[in-house]
Amino acid sequence: MDAPAIRMLPLPLDAMKALVAGELGRAGEITGVELPSFFAEERMIWLCNYRIAQIEADPASAPWLVHVVVADGHAVGHAGFHGPPDENGMVEIGYSVVPEFRRRGYAKAIVRGLLERAASEPEVTVVRASISPDNEASLATIAGFGFTKVGEQWDDEDGLELLFERSTRSEGAL
Secondary structure, eight states, X not given: OOOOOOEEEXXXXXXXXXXXXXXXXXXXXXXXXXXXXXXXSHHXXXXXXXXXHHHHHOGGGGGGSOEEXXXXXXEEEEEEESSSOOTTSEEEEEEEEOGGXXXXXXXXXHHHHHHHHHHTSTTOOEEEEEEOTTOHHHHHHHTTTTOEXXXXXXXXXXXXXXXXXXXXXXXXXX
16 A cells, blocks of 8 residues: 655644634634534644643744645644654654554654655754554554664653654665
8 A cells, every 4th residue: 555645734833722712613723724622632732732831942943843745635633743853862652543544554654754754854863653452453553663662751641651753764675
């Protein structure tokens, strides 16, 4: 199966604030694509609040953060990095696919897009993915992209996470 074609549109600060305020339609207008109710769920509101604070503290981080993933005119998910590259050149990916669009190849297309973006930035040398050991779908999604398990961490929001890393210079499939 060919990977679906996707675009990643930045989710502007004003759109994140609209989502937090419960204004899903307004957020879609700002973004330029109709957003499904998935973007109004508690986990997304938490993410928007977190990213709003991050952008207000460091406006230069905005281009690295939340993007709406669009395919065939529909918002099929969101994706981005946890922030700009750290002092070691590492970025961490994050993504989610709207439930009704899952199992269609979008997650792999998103990971591929994020890896391509990271590789295009000279200051980025390593890409990290942190995944719950119970999240079989995400573990399967990153398989084949050249990630190597490098450890574990405890996340206060998500619990135990397995840490995977990949060099931006890796030969793994993109």
